Amino acid sequence: MLRSALQAGTAERHSVFELFGRRLPDGRRYGVVAGVGRALRALRQFRFDEESLTFLTEGGIVDARTADYLDGFRFGGQIWGYPEGEIYFPGSPLMVVEGTFAECCVLETLLLSIYNHDSAIASAASRMTLAADGRPCVEMGSRRTHELAAVAAARAAYVAGFDATSNLEAGRRYGVPTTGTAAHSFTLLHHDEREAFTAQLAALGESTTLLVDTYDVEKAVRTGVELTGGRLGAVRLDSGDLAALAVRVRELLDSLGATGTRIVVTSDLDENAIAALSGAPVNSYGVGTALVTGSGHPTSGFVYKLVARADSDEPGAPLVAVAKKSQDKVSVGGRKWALRRLDADGVAEAEVIGVGETPVDDGNDRPLLVPLVRDGEIVGEEPLEAARRRHAAARAELPLEARKLSKGEPVIPTLYTGATAPTTNPYASQGASS
Template sequence: MITTTALLTDHYELTMIKAAIGSGTAFRRSVFELFPRRLPEGRRYGVVAGVGRMLNALENFTFDDATIDFLRRTGVVDDPTAQWLSTYRFTGDIWGYPEGELYFPNSPLLQVEGTFAEACVLETLLLSIYNYDSAVASAASRMTLMAGSRPCIEMGSRRTNEWAAVAAARAAYIAGFASTSNLEAGHSYGVPTAGTAAHSFTLLHDTEEEAFRAQLASLGDNTTLLVDTYDIREAVIKGVELTDGRLGAVRLDSGDLAELAVDVRKLLDSLGADKTRIIVTSDLDEWQIAALRGAPVDGYGVGTSLVTGSGHPTCGFVYKLVSRATGDSADSPMEPVYKKSLNKATVGGRKFALRRLDSFDRAEAEVVGIGAPADGDNNDRDLLVPLVTNGEIVGREELSVARDRHLAARDELPRAARKMSKGDPAIPTIYLDEEAAR
């Protein structure tokens, strides 16, 4: 059982600190920024997720005796570095976009301020959480957008590693999914869980009727029967018969789902089971959900596409030093720093961000001030909120808050953002330098 998150990192994070301690620069005040250079091709917005998981991981980012022993034994750190790590606790400040918020190219999602050493060592931890969770949430948001009022169920646990599955269920819930099949997500985060039976349960019994009777006896008439193991028509008729028309739902997991849903709906209605819902599964993604909007479908179960970010399993977030003190003393002035690398240049300076809204509360732009906040009017929204202050976590919140925030932020977008066709970001990102920001 992992009791510390300190080794969920890359080797070079610690060798950088080792060298910086040696050069006397490790404890210069610094600001790091986590941001996306771009959205995945054709996507119109992204969704921030993983904030709560990051705060939990940060709280457990300490180097215990066993961890220090491993690092010494393998030659990763020297004695001065080991001594510093043995008392490590992040003591700086972190501001970030709150969970469920939308992001766009170059949105300054996190601003991490502390000494170089204490902020640098967090790079891999922050990126690994944000890149995956936000990829899942971004895909999930597109799926729930296409589903409209019809619920989506997350059921991708068997398509990723066991702990990524938990993170995926959490991220999907923030972006509007109604429930998950993953029990650990229910236990750890309070995500509603759901599930009934697989084809193996039907095949276990001598007849489909016996399987249905056993499931109904255990779970009640409101359960969902999987009806495509043998003959769909016969299965639906038997399910309705066994429940006197009170069957909760049927699930279709193969074939032409749109055509089958129409046929099954007609059959259910003809049998008097007009309240019985139709749930569809089978490698769904946002495009298939969109294609099924005209079919009599009442809910969607989504697995593989969701937990792999629907083709984009990472957001490409990066974590870069953007400002540092000019000297080692606590009162040394800060100066912007930036990369000039080809295709990987960065914008230096501490960032501030707001969502600019028009008179109809429709999002117009992401406005990023460099060195000072941009002026907003009465309906513009500041996007960076305090998450950690002087090393103390201040940004924890309930998942329901993040879930509501996401729906509200998505509703602010121009209507073009709802298109599944490839397009530019829904709103532009506008940089203001320090002079203009004032």
């Protein structure tokens, strides 16, 4: 596309692209925006090095003119977006990218990849932390997903309320708090469980978490309590009927005087399993596979569409709205604004999306688009903690139905407004892609 547009002289045409999802993943009541900070960091580093340009040129993928363009590539346009941690709904314009066609086009895959992945993880994570209802959740899924997707997943989970991760690189790179646990292999390495526990306690102290289900749970719990004089930090249960087991282990710990010893559960947990354990004496949840695979929805299905472009290549030419018209994948042309409408009690009522000028705030609407990049300069970076706090606050605004784990409709409707707006959801019963 870039090569063709450069040759045709249309590459510099002023354009507006938007990144959005036509719908939420099936049955989800809300989605969570994540990846904003990663996207901005990636944008800062986005360059075509000599090796890449040689590959593209020698392979005949780009011509000399295109290689020249990429050689100095630097995004110089404007980006607005939903800030990280914010909630989103069908049609929410999560990112509005304005610049030349060429510079916006080159960013498409990078932006979509980061947003599609990170938001899928955060959306699943948010349901899990809701289900955990204040009990800490720890991300432990690195080994079940791509080695670098794992690092991004730990970050996204933290935005959506997870307390820590076992992924140390996420600690180093993003400052996510880290924690760990021992595997069965550590117990099996030693001649018996007592030897293994003794080794772990000697190195990590009594506050450590002992994995107690390698052989016999009751015996392991007794050993752990005995070795620590009842001051053992926690025990981890990773198999069996966790609810029943937690009750038995809690009773046993208490009977042995280890009333301060916590119970950590793991073992293919997802939001439903977490909810099912709400009545059990569990202190924290370790979540792996379901988290890093988006709990049934490993991608968000976001698309990136040209919604407006200059009417001509004259300087200052007006923008015209554009949209695909054929078949089943209609888009809404024109550059959008978005507001979260809140009722008098501060409860979210609607996602209001319009084309054209943002209306004046009537006091009950929260504007959703913030500046992320201005004339190529990144202005939207913030500490990860800010995204985490924003998510907690935005989620707290949602109607109570948002807490339901069952399949349902988006918890608030998306309303289109303005002269060119569709009157009903334009994305109803359409395919997700392209």
